[in-house]
Amino acid sequence: MDTGFEVFGDVLADISSDCRDSDRYDRGLLKHVLKLRSLFQRGIFGDIEVGSQRHKNGMTPHLNRTVLDTAESIHRTTPLPRRLKLYGTLDMLRASTQGFEIRLGSGEKAPGVLVQGDVRQLQGLLGCPVTVYGTAVYRPSGRLLRIDANEIVPALEQDRFFTTIPRGTLPPGCSKRIIGGQAARGELAAIVGKWPGDETDEQIQEALRRLS
Known part of the structure; x- marks a missing residue:
């Protein structure tokens, strides 16, 4: 069984x-990791080595x-x-x-965790259409x-419209930073033209969707 040090490593x-x-x-876990920055800002540590049985032979993870x-x-570019x-x-x-x-109609599999209720009560729905x-x-x-599921219920006929995993939304301000970096390399010239420009957030999101 993995220890906390191995998982953190x-x-x-x-x-x-x-x-x-x-x-x-x-995003949530990365936010907790970033709270450890205070250890280095106060000058308490310069580098922390996280030892574990899994990481050996010069491959020991470091926090610095x-x-x-x-x-x-x-964290800044992870979708919300x-x-x-x-x-x-x-x-x-x-x-x-x-x-x-x-299992979606496309064959894609979507993993999850039931955060409310007992997953064992869903055994009767195994192999059945659900929402x-x-x-x-x-x-x-x-x-x-x-x-993170609040509810899993037998599917209704009209639920068949919801067969696609929605795209995540980038954090505020992130779209323009990404587009700006790509434009500097000439990757978006055919989409948004010269950067910086007056594109709206919606236009920027559409440009990102075309690249994905």
């Missing part, structure tokens, strides 16, 4: 490598200002959670973690990390 290893598709953190700067960059209604087939339940998995109500939580890359 895995998180730091992914942050250090600027892994934007990691399944080890979301550089890692925290990377964590801040990842958003409310979700999703139709699919209940494909898996895991009582030990309140976990579940929904999930909850919050979509995203990876820094924009892909779905998990669904």
Whole structure:
């Protein structure tokens, strides 16, 4: 069984490598990691080595200002959670973690956690069409990390319209920073022209959708 040091070491290893598709953190966890910056601002530590059985032979994760700067960059560009209604087939339940998995019509699988109620009470719905109500939580890359579900119920015919995982919304101000960096490299010339410009937030979001 993993210890807290090993789990934290895995998180730091992914942050250090600027892994934007990691399944080890979301905006909430990154925010907690950033609170550790106070240790370095006060001059208490310069570098913290997080030892564990899994990370050996020079691969021991470190926590320092550089890692925290990377964590801040990842946090700043991670999509915000958003409310979700999703139709699919209940494909898996895991009582030990309140976990579940929904299989969509496209074959894509959407993992989640039931945050209200007991997931064992859903056993009768395994293999059946269901509708999930909850919050979509995203990876820094924009892909779905998990669904924090408040309710999973038998699907109705009209729920078949909700078969697509909605895209995450970038934090305020993040869109223009990303577009600005891409425009400096000439990647958006055909979409928004010269940067900076007078594009609205909606136009910027549309440009990002075309690139994804």
